[in-house]
Amino acid sequence: MNKLVVTDTQVSAGIERALQITLRGADELLPQDEWTRKLQRAEATGQPLRIKFGMDPTAPDLHLGHTVVLNKMRQLQDLGHTVVPLIGDFTTLIGDPSGRNSTRPPLTREQIEANARTYFDQIRLVIDVDKAEVRYNSEWSDPLGARGMIELAARYTVARMMERDDFHKRFHGGQSISVHEFLYPLMQGYDSVALKSDLELGGTDQKFNLLMGRHLQQEYGQEPQCVLTMPLLEGLDGVQKMSKSKGNYIGITEPANTMFAKVLSISDELMWRWYTLLSFRSIEEIEALKAEVAAGRNQKDAKVALARELTARFHGGAAADAAEQDFANRSKGGVPDEIAEVALPGAPLGIAVLLKAAGLAPSSSEANRLIDGGGVRVDSAVVSDKGLKLATGTYVVQVGKRKFARVTLG
Amino acid sequence: MNKLVVTDTQVSAGIERALQITLRGADELLPQDEWTRKLQRAEATGQPLRIKFGMDPTAPDLHLGHTVVLNKMRQLQDLGHTVVPLIGDFTTLIGDPSGRNSTRPPLTREQIEANARTYFDQIRLVIDVDKAEVRYNSEWSDPLGARGMIELAARYTVARMMERDDFHKRFHGGQSISVHEFLYPLMQGYDSVALKSDLELGGTDQKFNLLMGRHLQQEYGQEPQCVLTMPLLEGLDGVQKMSKSKGNYIGITEPANTMFAKVLSISDELMWRWYTLLSFRSIEEIEALKAEVAAGRNQKDAKVALARELTARFHGGAAADAAEQDFANRSKGGVPDEIAEVALPGAPLGIAVLLKAAGLAPSSSEANRLIDGGGVRVDSAVVSDKGLKLATGTYVVQVGKRKFARVTLG
Numbered sequence: 001m002n003k004l005v006v007t008d009t010q011v012s013a014g015i016e017r018a019l020q021i022t023l024r025g026a027d028e029l030l031p032q033d034e035w036t037r038k039l040q041r042a043e044a045t046g047q048p049l050r051i052k053f054g055m056d057p058t059a060p061d062l063h064l065g066h067t068v069v070l071n072k073m074r075q076l077q078d079l080g081h082t083v084v085p086l087i088g089d090f091t092t093l094i095g096d097p098s099g100r101n102s103t104r105p106p107l108t109r110e111q112i113e114a115n116a117r118t119y120f121d122q123i124r125l126v127i128d129v130d131k132a133e134v135r136y137n138s139e140w141s142d143p144l145g146a147r148g149m150i151e152l153a154a155r156y157t158v159a160r161m162m163e164r165d166d167f168h169k170r171f172h173g174g175q176s177i178s179v180h181e182f183l184y185p186l187m188q189g190y191d192s193v194a195l196k197s198d199l200e201l202g203g204t205d206q207k208f209n210l211l212m213g214r215h216l217q218q219e220y221g222q223e224p225q226c227v228l229t230m231p232l233l234e235g236l237d238g239v240q241k242m243s244k245s246k247g248n249y250i251g252i253t254e255p256a257n258t259m260f261a262k263v264l265s266i267s268d269e270l271m272w273r274w275y276t277l278l279s280f281r282s283i284e285e286i287e288a289l290k291a292e293v294a295a296g297r298n299q300k301d302a303k304v305a306l307a308r309e310l311t312a313r314f315h316g317g318a319a320a321d322a323a324e325q326d327f328a329n330r331s332k333g334g335v336p337d338e339i340a341e342v343a344l345p346g347a348p349l350g351i352a353v354l355l356k357a358a359g360l361a362p363s364s365s366e367a368n369r370l371i372d373g374g375g376v377r378v379d380s381a382v383v384s385d386k387g388l389k390l391a392t393g394t395y396v397v398q399v400g401k402r403k404f405a406r407v408t409l410g
Numbered sequence: 411m412n413k414l415v416v417t418d419t420q421v422s423a424g425i426e427r428a429l430q431i432t433l434r435g436a437d438e439l440l441p442q443d444e445w446t447r448k449l450q451r452a453e454a455t456g457q458p459l460r461i462k463f464g465m466d467p468t469a470p471d472l473h474l475g476h477t478v479v480l481n482k483m484r485q486l487q488d489l490g491h492t493v494v495p496l497i498g499d500f501t502t503l504i505g506d507p508s509g510r511n512s513t514r515p516p517l518t519r520e521q522i523e524a525n526a527r528t529y530f531d532q533i534r535l536v537i538d539v540d541k542a543e544v545r546y547n548s549e550w551s552d553p554l555g556a557r558g559m560i561e562l563a564a565r566y567t568v569a570r571m572m573e574r575d576d577f578h579k580r581f582h583g584g585q586s587i588s589v590h591e592f593l594y595p596l597m598q599g600y601d602s603v604a605l606k607s608d609l610e611l612g613g614t615d616q617k618f619n620l621l622m623g624r625h626l627q628q629e630y631g632q633e634p635q636c637v638l639t640m641p642l643l644e645g646l647d648g649v650q651k652m653s654k655s656k657g658n659y660i661g662i663t664e665p666a667n668t669m670f671a672k673v674l675s676i677s678d679e680l681m682w683r684w685y686t687l688l689s690f691r692s693i694e695e696i697e698a699l700k701a702e703v704a705a706g707r708n709q710k711d712a713k714v715a716l717a718r719e720l721t722a723r724f725h726g727g728a729a730a731d732a733a734e735q736d737f738a739n740r741s742k743g744g745v746p747d748e749i750a751e752v753a754l755p756g757a758p759l760g761i762a763v764l765l766k767a768a769g770l771a772p773s774s775s776e777a778n779r780l781i782d783g784g785g786v787r788v789d790s791a792v793v794s795d796k797g798l799k800l801a802t803g804t805y806v807v808q809v810g811k812r813k814f815a816r817v818t819l820g
Contacts, residue, residue, distance in 0.1 A: 094557055097564035141556055147504055149559040153590035154507035158568075158581065161589060171568065179571060179596065180563035182589050 015039050021075050024283060025068070025276040027204045027229040030211070035226040038198050042081070049081045050133075052197035052213070052225065054188060057087050057115040058107065062122050063249040064310070065233040065242035068277045069201050070126040072230055076199075083132040084195055085123070087116050090141035090187065097180060122252055125314050140194040141187055152186050155219040156212070161185070164208045185209050189216040197225040204229045233277055236262060238270040256315040260323035261330075261402065263307035268299045271306060279309055330402060339396070339404040347409035348389040351376070358407050360399045375400050425449050431485050434693060435478070435686040437614045437639040440621070445636040448608050452491070459491045460543075462607035462623070462635070464598060467497050467525040468517065472532050473659040474720070475643040475652035478687045479611050480536040482640055486609075493542040494605055495533070497526050500551035500597065507590060532662055535724050550604040551597055562596050565629040566622070571595070574618045595619050599626040607635040614639045643687055646672060648680040666725040670733035671740075671812065673717035678709045681716060689719055740812060749806070749814040757819035758799040761786070768817050770809045785810050 011019075018039050022029060029035055042049050053073055073083045095106030107115070120129050144152065161182050162168055170177050185208065192200060192213030200210045210227040217224040232241040235248025242249045250262045266274065275286050289302055304324065312320035342358045349357070352367035355376065361367035368386050370376050376383045377398040378390070394408045421429075428449050432439060439445055452459050463483055483493045505516030517525070530539050554562065571592050572578055580587050595618065602610060602623030610620045620637040627634040642651040645658025652659045660672050676684065685696050699712050714734065722730035752768045759767070762777035765786065771777035778796050780786050786793045787808040788800070804818045 090556075091560075094560055097561040144556045146500075146551055146554045146556065146559050149556050150501075150504055150590045150593055151507040153593055154588045156589050158577075158587040158589055158592065159584075167568075174569075177568040178564045179566050179568055179592050180560045182568065182592070183560055183563055186589065 011036060011040070012043070014043060018079050020283065021079060022072075022228065024072075024075070025230065026072070027231045028207070028227070030227045032226075034224075035199065035228075038226065049076075049198040050196060051076050051081055051083045052086055052192060052195050052200040053084065054086045054088055054137075054191065054200075054202070055119065057089055057092055057112045057119065061244075061251065061253075062119075063242055063244065063251050064274075064278060065235070065249065067123075067126050067252065068230050068233050069203065070123055071278060071280075072201055072228065074127045074280070077128055077131065081198075083127055084197070085120075085127075085129075085132055085134050086191055086195065087112070087134070087136045088188070088191075089136045090138040091184060093138065125252070135195065137187070137191050137194070141190070144190070149183065152190055152216075153183065155216055156186060158182075185212045186216070189213040192225050193217050193220045193222060196222060198223075199226045199228055201228050201230065203232055205232070231277070234270060234273065236266055238267045250310075252314050256311050256319040256323040257326045259314065260307045260311045260320070260327050263310055264300075264303055264327060266303070268303070271299070271303050275302075275306060279306060280313075281309070339406050341408070342405045343408045343410065345410050347392040349409055351378070351383055351388040351390065352386060354390060354397070354407060354409075355399065358397060358405045360397060360403050360405055370399055421446060421450070422453070424453060428489050430693065431489060432482075432638065434482075434485070435640065436482070437641045438617070438637070440637045442636075444634075445609065445638075448636065459486075459608040460606060461486050461491055461493050462496055462602060462605050462610045463493065464496045464498055464547075464601065464610075464612070465529065467499055467502055467522045467529065471654075471661065471663075472529075473652055473654065473661050474684075474688060475645070475659065477533075477536050477662065478640050478643050479613065480533055481688060481690075482611055482638065484537045484690070487537055487541060491608075493537055494607070495530075495537075495539075495542055495544050496601055496605065497522070497544070497546045498598070498601075499546045500548040501594060503548065535662070545605065547597070547601050547604070551600070554600070559593065562600055562626075563593065565626055566596060568592075595622045596626070599623040602635050603627050603630045603632060606632060608633075609636045609638055611638050611640065613642055615642070641687070644680060644683065646676055648677045660720075662724050666721050666729040666733040667736050669724065670717045670721045670730070670737050673720055674710075674713055674737060676713070678713070681709070681713050685712075685716060689716060690723075691719070749816050751818070752815045753818045753820065755820055757802040759819055761788070761793055761798040761800065762796060764800060764807070764817060764819075765809065768807060768815045770807060770813050770815055780809055 015036060019032075019036060022035065038049055041047070051073060053069060073085075077083045089109075089112045092107050092112055093109070116134075120134070123129065162171060164185070167177055167181075169175075188209050189212030191197075193216050197213060197217070200213050202210050207227065207229055210225075210229070214224040214227060234240065235242035235246060236250070237246075237248045240246050240248055250259055254262075263274075272286075272290070275281070275289075279286065281289075289305070293299055293302055307327075308320045308324060311323050315323075340359070344354065344357050351371065352361070352364040355361040355367035355370070356364050361370055367376075371383050371386050374382055374384070378388075378395050380396070380398075390407075390409055392409050394406060396404065397407050398404050425446060429442075429446060432445065448459055451457070461483060463479060483495075487493045499519075499522045502517050502522055503519070526544075530544070533539065572581060574595070577587055577591075579585075598619050599622030601607075603626050607623060607627075610623050612620050617637065617639055620635075620639065624634040624637060644650065645652035645656060646660070647656075647658045650656050650658055660669055664672075673684075682696075682700070685691065685699075689696065691699075699715070703709055703712055717737075718730045718734060721733050725733075750769070754764065754767050761781065762771070762774040765771040765777035765780070766774050771780055777786075781793050781796050784792055784794070788798075788805050790806070790808075800817075800819055802819050804816060806814065807817050808814050
């Protein structure tokens with residue numbers, strides 16, 4: 001992680017603070033002195049800096065890990081700079097031209113725009129989309145034409161391309177690389193030229209591509225952008241990177257109660273990491289909270305505050321209040337205020353069939369296993385008889401600590 | 411060199427002959443059985459085959475070495491096939507996009523067309539340009555667009571590109587290769603797709619690029635072209651490849667007398683090689699000539715016949731007759747019929763100054779060396795006195811065996 005090293009002694013308090021905000025939680029800022037000069041120029045001229053953030057319009061279902069970079073954009077937006085979310089529609093319209101990767105079918109213009117809308121509906125809870133300059137890279141990529149592509153490709157060498165980690169490994173590991181794969185980082189870098197970007201944000205795994213933008217801007221006679229990499233967020237387990245496939249994630253559209261409870265489940269150490277990377281609280285506020293905890297305040301208070309902040313961000317203050325109350329109730333073993341209402345026909349119904357039909361168990365056999373384990377309650381009483389049949393009426397059915405449904409049999 | 415290996419036993423005499431003509435003097439025909447099948451189909455359907463020959467519209471000054479491939483096209487044209495000279499204007503319009511190679515400035519459309527005209531004025535003495543289908547590759551390269559370039563580049567791997575000899579050497583020798591250099595062979599190969607080429611001709615040094623066309627046609631779902639490589643012609647010395655820079659060439663626009671005399675200067679062995687690669691005579695005629703020489707006829711007769719044929723091709727029969735007569739005169743030590751007429755003022759003139767002024771020696775000091783060597787004659791008499799001054803009058807001045815001028819001093 002970067003340390004705050006101010007190379008220019010004539011830096012104002014405002015610039016120093018902006019630099020601190022830039023560096024908060026960041027992995028690398030390259031080169032820091034150029035960023036300082038850009039900040040100084042912006043302050044002197046009143047001309048905001050341009051912050052590029054590229055995104056692929058294919059996977060609009062975001063989790064908190066994706067919001068780390070968005071948060072940084074929000075912080076820079078709050079400093080008065082122009083955030084430029086860039087939708088990489090050009091390559092998405094092409095899909096995988098080798099036809100070998102069926103997970104990347106070409107998308108239509110309509111699909112891309114629908115994905116972008118879904119995306120912005122989600123990210124507008126983190127950044128101010130209305131103040132952002134949203135761009136699509138097909139705007140300048142198509143007009144490049146075949147000649148522009150050749151001219152662009154002339155700006156980089158094969159040897160440097162091979163230095164990219166994945167290309168290096170694949171080439172020397174005998175795995176094939178198609179020639180067009182060398183064109184993608186060039187196109188992505190050219191986006192920085194077209195946008196006259198001052199800073200590009202990305203994950204640490206994007207560093208090669210971000211530096212390409214810097215290189216190409218110099219090739220095309222522009223002041224090069226700086227590069228700011230953000231770490232990948234650790235998931236609920238505190239060890240692995242947050243990802244859907246690992247199940248250690250919080251989706252930003254997950255219900256308020258779930259989101260709140262999941263935040264409460266993380267370790268104290270991970271909580272402070274999340275404060276740095278996810279909270280909108282200032283560095284000073286977080287330091288004050290840490291001091292309180294060091295002075296004896298319960299870590300859980302800080303965790304509840306984080307859970308409230310994140311839940312409120314995505315669901316509003318009232319939902320966060322309710323989620324907090326719900327979590328407290330369940331912690332005491334009570335039934336949450338709001339639980340799913342399920343109406344099922346065909347009473348009397350066997351308990352295993354009911355659990356499956358109400359979505360409380362994935363299958364009847366799994367339902368039976370849960371009963372055997374003593375994890376199923378009907379109206380607070382543990383069910384021990386797998387043969388139990390329930391007649392017409394309404395029951396609160398509970399599986400484990402957190403799954404509830406109010407089931408009405410008819 | 412390929413041997414005539416007919417893999418299909420059901421081949422007609424006509425096909426066998428066409429195959430023989432294809433293989434005459436060739437280095438490689440790949441794959442021969444596919445070419446046989448194409449010839450058979452052409453014979454069966456009456457549909458001529460399409461013979462692609464790419465050329466760079468930058469160097470329109472041709473020597474006999476360049477005509478080896480043209481001759482092969484002529485032979486295939488005589489068999490009824492369609493010759494497609496392809497002018498690679500697309501990359502020429504771009505020039506060297508890295509700006510590092512000043513020897514490849516971008517040419518304008520007008521310059522390219524002027525070069526092409528000069529080119530066709532020269533090659534129409536070898537192939538029937540009016541029957542050929544002349545094409546410019548910008549016709550389909552520009553419409554490819556940025557997307558088409560990416561789709562094209564997806565059809566080939568970096569590893570296979572690296573197998574090309576010059577790329578391999580440069581990469582492993584630490585010399586830089588720009589990414590756009592990988593696009594050029596792809597563009598060239600795509601020309602075969604656009605032209606639906608059946609056969610591509612080129613020098614042995616072009617084999618990689620020719621096979622690229624074959625590969626890409628398969629990728630784009632076409633019947634692939636065959637590839638025919640022709641050797642590089644040995645120059646006057648019989649050892650080095652003919653080239654301008656080595657001075658061992660015969661330019662196809664050189665004067666008839668020079669051309670004739672240069673052909674007569676080659677070795678007997680080289681003469682038969684040139685018969686194979688340059689003569690329009692049939693294989694049978696050449697075999698008959700060889701048999702006559704074996705039976706005692708003078709090799710020089712065969713060489714005169716070759717010199718006549720080539721001189722007549724580029725200058726017409728009458729000029730060839732005159733060149734033959736001129737050569738015979740000079741061989742007997744006589745003065746050729748047509749010699750340069752030079753009028754010089756300032757008589758009396760020193761012999762060394764005169765030789766330089768008349769273009770018979772590059773400098774006065776070189777003129778003096780020639781006199782010392784006994785290589786200078788005035789009106790047939792060897793000059794031994796470097797101090798000789800010539801008064802007003804007309805003199806035949808000779809340097810060595812072949813340089814003459816009729817100098818009138820005033």
